[in-house]
Amino acid sequence: MAFSYKPLWKLLIDLDMTKKQLMQKTGISKSTMDKMARGEPVSMDIIDRICSCLDCRVESVIEHIER
16 A cells, blocks of 8 residues: 655645644654655554644545555
C-alpha cells in the first residue's frame, strides 16, 4: 500500500502556508514532516490533526497510489 501527500503540498500552496506554519499549528514534529516529505506512512492521528487544522477532508491530504 502506497500513499502520496501531494494533495497536502498543493493545498498548502493554495493556502499560502508553509510546512513550518503547519507544523506550528498542528504540533507535528519535524521528523514526522520529514517522513511525509519522503512519502512514508504517518499515523491517522497526524492526518486527523492536519484535517482539523485546515478544515479539509482526508482526500485533501493524502491519495492512494496503485503499485
